[in-house]
Amino acid sequence: MPATVIGQDLPWQAWQLGDVPLHKLLAAARRIDRASAARKVRVAVLGDAASQHYCQALSAILKLRGFWPDIYEAEFDVIRQEVLNPRSGLYAHRADAVILFHAVQALEPRFSAAADKRAFTEEVAADLENLWTRLLAARMTVLQHLLAVPIERPLGNQTAAHAESFAGAVARLNTLIVERARPLGVRLIDTEWQASYFGKRVWFDERLWCQARQALSPLYLPALAKATSDVLLLGLGTMVKCVVVDLDNTLWGGVLGDDGPEGIEIGQTEIGLAFRRVQAALSELRARGVLLAICSRNHESAVRNVLDTHPDMLLRSSDFAAIVANYGEKVTNLLAIRERLNISFEAMVFLDDSPFEREMVRRALPALCVPDLPEDPSSVLDAMARWGLFEGLPATAEDRARTGYYADEAARTAQRERFEGLEQYLADLGMEAEVVPFDAYTKSRVLQLVQRSNQFNLTTIRYSEAELMALAQEPSVKLLCLRLRDRFGDYGIIAVSIGRRKGDALSIDSWIMSCRVLGRGVEELMLGLLADAARRLGCRRLVGRYIQTAKNALVADLYPRLGFTPVETGDEGEYAREVDTVEIPAQPIKLTTPTREDA
Amino acid sequence: MSDFRERVTDIFREVFDKPALELFDEMQAKDVEGWDSLTHITLIMALEESFGVKFTTREVMGFQNVGEMLVCLRGKLPTV
Numbered sequence: 001m002p003a004t005v006i007g008q009d010l011p012w013q014a015w016q017l018g019d020v021p022l023h024k025l026l027a028a029a030r031r032i033d034r035a036s037a038a039r040k041v042r043v044a045v046l047g048d049a050a051s052q053h054y055c056q057a058l059s060a061i062l063k064l065r066g067f068w069p070d071i072y073e074a075e076f077d078v079i080r081q082e083v084l085n086p087r088s089g090l091y092a093h094r095a096d097a098v099i100l101f102h103a104v105q106a107l108e109p110r111f112s113a114a115a116d117k118r119a120f121t122e123e124v125a126a127d128l129e130n131l132w133t134r135l136l137a138a139r140m141t142v143l144q145h146l147l148a149v150p151i152e153r154p155l156g157n158q159t160a161a162h163a164e165s166f167a168g169a170v171a172r173l174n175t176l177i178v179e180r181a182r183p184l185g186v187r188l189i190d191t192e193w194q195a196s197y198f199g200k201r202v203w204f205d206e207r208l209w210c211q212a213r214q215a216l217s218p219l220y221l222p223a224l225a226k227a228t229s230d231v232l233l234l235g236l237g238t239m240v241k242c243v244v245v246d247l248d249n250t251l252w253g254g255v256l257g258d259d260g261p262e263g264i265e266i267g268q269t270e271i272g273l274a275f276r277r278v279q280a281a282l283s284e285l286r287a288r289g290v291l292l293a294i295c296s297r298n299h300e301s302a303v304r305n306v307l308d309t310h311p312d313m314l315l316r317s318s319d320f321a322a323i324v325a326n327y328g329e330k331v332t333n334l335l336a337i338r339e340r341l342n343i344s345f346e347a348m349v350f351l352d353d354s355p356f357e358r359e360m361v362r363r364a365l366p367a368l369c370v371p372d373l374p375e376d377p378s379s380v381l382d383a384m385a386r387w388g389l390f391e392g393l394p395a396t397a398e399d400r401a402r403t404g405y406y407a408d409e410a411a412r413t414a415q416r417e418r419f420e421g422l423e424q425y426l427a428d429l430g431m432e433a434e435v436v437p438f439d440a441y442t443k444s445r446v447l448q449l450v451q452r453s454n455q456f457n458l459t460t461i462r463y464s465e466a467e468l469m470a471l472a473q474e475p476s477v478k479l480l481c482l483r484l485r486d487r488f489g490d491y492g493i494i495a496v497s498i499g500r501r502k503g504d505a506l507s508i509d510s511w512i513m514s515c516r517v518l519g520r521g522v523e524e525l526m527l528g529l530l531a532d533a534a535r536r537l538g539c540r541r542l543v544g545r546y547i548q549t550a551k552n553a554l555v556a557d558l559y560p561r562l563g564f565t566p567v568e569t570g571d572e573g574e575y576a577r578e579v580d581t582v583e584i585p586a587q588p589i590k591l592t593t594p595t596r597e598d599a
Numbered sequence: 600m601s602d603f604r605e606r607v608t609d610i611f612r613e614v615f616d617k618p619a620l621e622l623f624d625e626m627q628a629k630d631v632e633g634w635d636s637l638t639h640i641t642l643i644m645a646l647e648e649s650f651g652v653k654f655t656t657r658e659v660m661g662f663q664n665v666g667e668m669l670v671c672l673r674g675k676l677p678t679v
Binding site: 021022023024026027030052053056206207208210211212214217218219 | 613616644645648660
């Protein structure tokens with residue numbers, strides 16, 4: 001699916017292209033003009049299966065990735081003639097790269113006819129090697145498709161073990177191709193993986209082979225063409241060099257700031273195991289030379305502490321080339337990471353479990369690849385495989401040392417940039433809030449906020465259910481519960497405040513908010529609602545108080561930020577503001593009237 | 600049943616990239632610009648995917664016209 005963004009459609013990013021249905025891919029590519037796909041690639045495709053669909057899909061994907069393809073498509077099944085004849089169309093085309101699109105079905109008759117089945121794989125491999133060396137001599141990059149091992153198994157479970165079976169021979173041939181391609185620098189496209197991943201029962205389409213010599217079902221052509229483009233474009237600036245990760249519910253389960261280092265889920269059991277596997281996958285990328293970086297809403301000291309002391313944490317702080325953890329905007333922090341690592345966004349991937357953050361980042365930084373992370377952490381490995389983002393060759397020792405280098409560099413050049421599109425983004429979110437009553441429907445969520453929230457909690461007074469019920473009845477008390485929704489969905493009740501009339505002031509006894517909705521105007525809206533409540537109760541002032549705990553540093557300066565001034569005669573952390581200058585803001589959140597069924 | 604025809608029409612429109620395309624039973628490949636053997640396969644695949652059915656090898660290439668295709672496709676759907 002295209003990344004549909006508020007108010008505009010962003011172009012598909014590389015991670016999505018393999019999943020776009022073929023006809024949509026072709027239609028989208030037809031609308032791309034030469035100017036927007038600036039870099040030219042000259043390619044030749046030689047196949048022993050029908051290659052028209054394949055070429056169309058490849059051409060479309062290249063255009064959608066910003067490259068303008070000039071593809072020479074040889075006639076069907078003339079691979080040898082094209083390569084061996086110096087006056088063939090292939091050489092006339094002066095291609096930079098040649099794709100050898102061999103299909104396993106086309107090899108089968110040759111196997112059937114082979115007198116010596118054992119010598120077959122060796123013969124075919126030698127033939128291929130001969131083609132490669134000629135193409136390499138003509139200074140072309142060679143891309144060779146591996147063969148999808150067929151599903152027939154004439155020897156049952158013993159099929160793979162026997163070189164006398166076709167499937168066994170193909171499996172061996174793949175091994176030979178891999179071994180011989182590498183020293184020559186021939187690039188491989190792992191067709192066997194494609195077929196296995198999607199399932200050979202559906203990937204192969206016998207009907208279409210018989211009808212039209214199609215090597216695979218066109219349903220899986222976009223993925224294959226995407227993989228081909230990954231291999232083709234290696235070295236042309238499409239390689240991912242850095243993966244930036246969020247932490248809470250991305251690298252572990254739960255929220256570090258709320259649940260504490262012992263409370264987050266990472267390790268050997270249940271969800272924790274799923275996250276550990278995600279960390280292992282990232283660790284493998286790191287070992288290959290991809291840099292890892294952190295961009296998270298957290299305290300940096302808490303992050304470093306949990307990374308380095310949690311017994312089940314696989315990734316440690318030294319595995320990250322940059323750690324940016326604070327309560328600022330993700331976009332600002334990503335800009336800071338780019339600055340520190342000096343890597344362009346084109347070479348970065350950002351992983352975050354929050355659809356809100358993802359869309360905000362995509363919109364602000366369109367060059368940065370922001371794939372959709374599955375909600376269930378146990379699906380992340382599958383998604384990562386499917387995105388096809390991590391094309392590359394094994395790491396050198398230098399790659400592995402690079403993380404350390406960048407970390408040093410980062411310490412020197414740390415600096416921050418401002419993000420300016422935020423206001424517009426928030427306006428486009430279509431946020432709607434509603435004041436809901438404290439009643440049987442809302443009770444459990446409100447209690448959860450009051451009793452469990454740590455970070456955005458000004459006084460951390462833990463009322464019991466009975467106490468809250470009593471407060472809600474009190475005429476001099478205003479209990480405000482706020483529910484929020486936007487185009488990404490309904491967040492439920494995300495903020496609670498309790499105001500008590502004390503003389504001419506409404507004293508803000510409690511103010512709690514979910515950190516998920518930080519910095520989106522909910523604070524200002526709640527302030528407006530409190531002022532409104534104060535006026536209705538005949539109060540002229542709002543008085544708030546910040547009581548420091550181990551976990552609520554986040555809101556230490558909330559009142560000053562909202563225009564309150566310290567009360568000189570009051571208790572420590574007490575602030576006040578006149579209510580007559582405070583209005584309920586009309587933007588970016590629209591206040592709607594309560595509807596009973598939602599409450 | 601008009602629902603069915605609408606769904607098929609939508610798929611035709613998407614595959615042939617012609618938002619105003621209208622189907623008629625006698626319609627053949629020659630009546631639609633861009634309906635060659637390749638787009639035909641794309642069309643068949645899109646229909647199979649959308650309706651969760653499978654055409655046989657003979658059916659894949661063998662329809663005389665759209666009407667015949669629709670009858671065949673409808674025959675593969677569970678009756679309500």
